Amino acid sequence: MPGSPDFYPSRVGATEDSLRERIDPVIHGRGSAPGPHGLSAEQLRTFEQDGFLVLPGIMADRVASLRAELDRLSTAPELQGRPEVVTEPDSDAIRSLFGVHEFSELFSAAARDSRILTPARQLLADDVYIHQSRVNAKPALLGRSFSWHSDFETWHVEDGIPRPRILTGWIFLDENRAYNGPLLVLPGSHRHYVSVAGTTPERNYLESLKVQQAGSPGIHILRKLAELCGNRIESVVGPPGTVVFHEGNLMHCSPDNPSPWSRTNLFFVYNSLQNQPVAPFSGQAPRPRYLAAPAPFEPLVP
Amino acid sequence: MPGSPDFYPSRVGATEDSLRERIDPVIHGRGSAPGPHGLSAEQLRTFEQDGFLVLPGIMADRVASLRAELDRLSTAPELQGRPEVVTEPDSDAIRSLFGVHEFSELFSAAARDSRILTPARQLLADDVYIHQSRVNAKPALLGRSFSWHSDFETWHVEDGIPRPRILTGWIFLDENRAYNGPLLVLPGSHRHYVSVAGTTPERNYLESLKVQQAGSPGIHILRKLAELCGNRIESVVGPPGTVVFHEGNLMHCSPDNPSPWSRTNLFFVYNSLQNQPVAPFSGQAPRPRYLAAPAPFEPLVP
Numbered sequence: 001m002p003g004s005p006d007f008y009p010s011r012v013g014a015t016e017d018s019l020r021e022r023i024d025p026v027i028h029g030r031g032s033a034p035g036p037h038g039l040s041a042e043q044l045r046t047f048e049q050d051g052f053l054v055l056p057g058i059m060a061d062r063v064a065s066l067r068a069e070l071d072r073l074s075t076a077p078e079l080q081g082r083p084e085v086v087t088e089p090d091s092d093a094i095r096s097l098f099g100v101h102e103f104s105e106l107f108s109a110a111a112r113d114s115r116i117l118t119p120a121r122q123l124l125a126d127d128v129y130i131h132q133s134r135v136n137a138k139p140a141l142l143g144r145s146f147s148w149h150s151d152f153e154t155w156h157v158e159d160g161i162p163r164p165r166i167l168t169g170w171i172f173l174d175e176n177r178a179y180n181g182p183l184l185v186l187p188g189s190h191r192h193y194v195s196v197a198g199t200t201p202e203r204n205y206l207e208s209l210k211v212q213q214a215g216s217p218g219i220h221i222l223r224k225l226a227e228l229c230g231n232r233i234e235s236v237v238g239p240p241g242t243v244v245f246h247e248g249n250l251m252h253c254s255p256d257n258p259s260p261w262s263r264t265n266l267f268f269v270y271n272s273l274q275n276q277p278v279a280p281f282s283g284q285a286p287r288p289r290y291l292a293a294p295a296p297f298e299p300l301v302p
Numbered sequence: 303m304p305g306s307p308d309f310y311p312s313r314v315g316a317t318e319d320s321l322r323e324r325i326d327p328v329i330h331g332r333g334s335a336p337g338p339h340g341l342s343a344e345q346l347r348t349f350e351q352d353g354f355l356v357l358p359g360i361m362a363d364r365v366a367s368l369r370a371e372l373d374r375l376s377t378a379p380e381l382q383g384r385p386e387v388v389t390e391p392d393s394d395a396i397r398s399l400f401g402v403h404e405f406s407e408l409f410s411a412a413a414r415d416s417r418i419l420t421p422a423r424q425l426l427a428d429d430v431y432i433h434q435s436r437v438n439a440k441p442a443l444l445g446r447s448f449s450w451h452s453d454f455e456t457w458h459v460e461d462g463i464p465r466p467r468i469l470t471g472w473i474f475l476d477e478n479r480a481y482n483g484p485l486l487v488l489p490g491s492h493r494h495y496v497s498v499a500g501t502t503p504e505r506n507y508l509e510s511l512k513v514q515q516a517g518s519p520g521i522h523i524l525r526k527l528a529e530l531c532g533n534r535i536e537s538v539v540g541p542p543g544t545v546v547f548h549e550g551n552l553m554h555c556s557p558d559n560p561s562p563w564s565r566t567n568l569f570f571v572y573n574s575l576q577n578q579p580v581a582p583f584s585g586q587a588p589r590p591r592y593l594a595a596p597a598p599f600e601p602l603v604p
Binding site for chain 2: 140141145147148177178179184219222223226233235253254255256258259260
């Protein structure tokens, strides 16, 4: 669908970053969710206000088997050399493994566990499908940082996701601590849209998964955004098995891991079926399927 | 004095890091200090137990003038291109400026301010002189990490400081926050000595001030040390003007600064006059005077 209206222009050649209005709501329905795993009214308010919600340890019973499966996949001969495997910028340590729900029934089942799927459906008030899945491993001492960015900005520009009706539900496979390279967020930043200067290099993802540059805002707009958010950076921490819901447009980064403890997390990007991608707003070809699921889209069922 | 006994051997060609006994006390006297700036018995206990002590904002009245002086020095024609000025590994931003108390009367006066000098003398129970002074600037977004190390290990191996009767007293010139690249410490680690594998490259300091490798322990010994310290990493934070005393042998690092806020600190390394350097235990030539003050040593007076 080329020529779709672009409500969230970014990397369209401007010389400076700018703040734009977010014209969409943060949560898309306030009805209660079926079953025991729906979020409470207070949890919905936290997500709406901060842009993320932490549920400590609720999927701890899946951690051991998911970690074992990850170990298996990391050395599986059929994965060696595949583009889904991304290494650290300055070592051979695995940084990311994409498409895990397609490689593994165990990962696929985790994505459909109602403890993560029910709240995702509730927050987006719709049937959902997986736009992207990945494991990010941040090895002790070696794991390097990710620059500040809004995921939605990338998904919009590079994948054609029209609106911020998309979120990440993720599971800690290690304890996430203040200083082992946790996600750092600007709470409340999801209520603003940062339109980033410049344009998107062709096949940007070949570099951006190691070191993101296009789409990462400069210091002036970051200071302005931080000020709007009370100059507060928060780390997202908790024990293994913690589940986090993180609104697609939340400004976040993650620092190096200088600690002697590794930090591995499993991410599922859930998109509303009413928010199916159009042609990328960068005007470029869509990214490969392990980064951006192509049609047809089937609703996930628990 | 070549041939001095080496009570803290490190980088002596071992193939593995090892833990060794610290044979010296942490604080060297328990007498009260003269005047209003002596530390209390409780503060002495904190320093002895944790290896550091934080006095929030006590020198706030000096911050504005020190910052202005630093701005002046950063662009002073007489400093351009001098080895005292160290830039970031991947940009031209100033990372460190050494020898500031020799360039500037204002910095020299700060080192003799009784709010920092009196506790330093009290903790070391002796007259002291400045082994090294420096400003470490960690620019917003760009400031890069320092690996784990014990300062004393470097001063011992590369400068011939015989015993851990040496400490750093430092002053925050910016707010130090959890996520703008603060010092990270392993509280209690100063009570163990990590003897590091390998040897010291010739003129190591030309690289080590940007990226330290020799003297930085490996992950196995760091995990062991962390375990001995309750697996707790702590950040040293506070408002501008905070003074910190940090025992020479405390294991610490400092992570990247991914925040939009710069973090600049001023460090004075105070050494006991009874702990004067001998020939470096590496067997190499002493480092330049801006890194390791040479004799004669004059006691600092307020």
